Amino acid sequence: MIRLAGMRPIMISFTTARKIVFRHLPRRKTSCLELVKAEGRFLSRDVMAPTDAPAFDRAVMDGFAVRSRDTADAPVVLRVVGFVPAGRVFGRRIGAGESAAIATGAVMPPGADAVIKKEDAQVLSDGRLRVVRRVCRGKDVYPRGRDYRKGTLLLRRATLLNPSRIALLGSLGYGCVEVFAPARVALLTTGDEVVPAGRCARRGQVYDATTPMIFSSLSRMGALCEHLGHAPDRVALLDKKVRQGLKHDILIVTGGVSAGAKDYVPRMLAKNGVTRLFHKVLIRPGKPLWFGRRGRQLVFGLPGNPIASLVTFMLFVKPVIEYLQGGEGKSSFLQGVLLKDVYNESERLSFLPARLRRQNRGTGLMPLTFHGSADIYHVAGADCFFAAPAHARLKKKTHVSFFKI
Numbered sequence: 001m002i003r004l005a006g007m008r009p010i011m012i013s014f015t016t017a018r019k020i021v022f023r024h025l026p027r028r029k030t031s032c033l034e035l036v037k038a039e040g041r042f043l044s045r046d047v048m049a050p051t052d053a054p055a056f057d058r059a060v061m062d063g064f065a066v067r068s069r070d071t072a073d074a075p076v077v078l079r080v081v082g083f084v085p086a087g088r089v090f091g092r093r094i095g096a097g098e099s100a101a102i103a104t105g106a107v108m109p110p111g112a113d114a115v116i117k118k119e120d121a122q123v124l125s126d127g128r129l130r131v132v133r134r135v136c137r138g139k140d141v142y143p144r145g146r147d148y149r150k151g152t153l154l155l156r157r158a159t160l161l162n163p164s165r166i167a168l169l170g171s172l173g174y175g176c177v178e179v180f181a182p183a184r185v186a187l188l189t190t191g192d193e194v195v196p197a198g199r200c201a202r203r204g205q206v207y208d209a210t211t212p213m214i215f216s217s218l219s220r221m222g223a224l225c226e227h228l229g230h231a232p233d234r235v236a237l238l239d240k241k242v243r244q245g246l247k248h249d250i251l252i253v254t255g256g257v258s259a260g261a262k263d264y265v266p267r268m269l270a271k272n273g274v275t276r277l278f279h280k281v282l283i284r285p286g287k288p289l290w291f292g293r294r295g296r297q298l299v300f301g302l303p304g305n306p307i308a309s310l311v312t313f314m315l316f317v318k319p320v321i322e323y324l325q326g327g328e329g330k331s332s333f334l335q336g337v338l339l340k341d342v343y344n345e346s347e348r349l350s351f352l353p354a355r356l357r358r359q360n361r362g363t364g365l366m367p368l369t370f371h372g373s374a375d376i377y378h379v380a381g382a383d384c385f386f387a388a389p390a391h392a393r394l395k396k397k398t399h400v401s402f403f404k405i
């Protein structure tokens, strides 16, 4: 936070505020998850190959395992000495003039070095095999170690697990996997006038739009969210809920952080040992954002207007959660081109809603009508927010940074 001698703290820039947040990232934790639940998580350690893959020379076709050199003078007739099913080891060696029927996926019997697929084989009435054409060594055999060798680094720490990487871990016999643990986030909404779903809002009251919004963002990220409920602007109640919330990696409190008579949140956080790292940032929406920490726990006081909550969540809380869960966090911005002139009247860096349009070259952004941080309706039609510097007149085709919602 910036202080001028004898004066109140002044507002800090967006860049400084993000730097302060990234400077206080908590330590990541790991946990062991069932492989079937690991999609979207990041590995917390390298995975090395415990064996070659495949671990044995494997038949690729249903047919007959032969010694290729026996077919050099084709046509030839070979004896069939048995059948090799998948999953079994054939104990007998294939000798000169011999072959064995074999299934796809089976271990090649010792001595044999090629497979003649069923469609190319002629089985004579006495059960022997007539080979019409010579086969090369290795034909339709997937040799041991072709994909990787024992000791190869298969997946690096911090790799995002998707279904194909999960399949690779499955192929190694993993039932569980060590990943960066889901972030544990507590959410507390505040405000006398805010009514949870299921109750009837009286004149002057509003329904709680923020809880479902933050909850769905958290669940999309795979973070664990404890809803502390909704606290009216009463000191004792806020105090109790804040204490409960401080058991998590991150506590999010919405509302009550600006200058109103009942904006108790900053005081309540300070009383519970949370050190303020900044309060108020030069952005719009989201100016009253409050950030602090107590030990390893981070606390975000998001401004109550739902779109201010959304924007500050995306810009400040989401990267921290991504980092905690093993991602890079840091930058969540993409680049696009404006499809219309925009004038940002505000003296603050503004984040304005837009719809994305795919262009021949790159991404186009169509700015939308926006009535400010309470305008949930127009933001519902948006795909993203783009950054417009203070007082900027941005012409159509200007390149802008944006983040998706």
Ligand SMILES: Nc1nc2c(c(=O)[nH]1)N[C@H]1C(S)=C(S)[C@@H](COP(=O)(O)OP(=O)(O)OC[C@H]3O[C@@H](n4cnc5c(N)ncnc54)[C@H](O)[C@@H]3O)O[C@H]1N2
Residues within 6 Å of the ligand: 189, 190, 191, 193, 194, 206, 207, 208, 209, 210, 211, 254, 255, 256, 257, 258, 259, 260, 263, 285, 286, 287, 288, 302, 303, 304, 305, 306, 308, 373
């Ligand atoms: N004198 C000043 N007044 C305000 C300032 C300021 O600097 N000086 N900042 C304004 C800005 S900017 C914002 S943003 C808001 C944020 O204020 P708070 O964080 O204290 O939020 P509240 O006053 O509790 O609520 C603001 C607004 O949002 C509605 N709200 C709150 N929670 C919810 C919810 N869960 N679901 C739906 N709507 C919610 C609430 O009813 C209020 O209308 O302060 C300005 N004032």
Ligand code: MOO
Residues within 6 Å of the ligand: 283, 284, 285, 286, 287, 288, 303, 305, 307, 308, 372, 373, 374
């Ligand atoms: O900063 Mo407030 O979020 O502009 O309305």
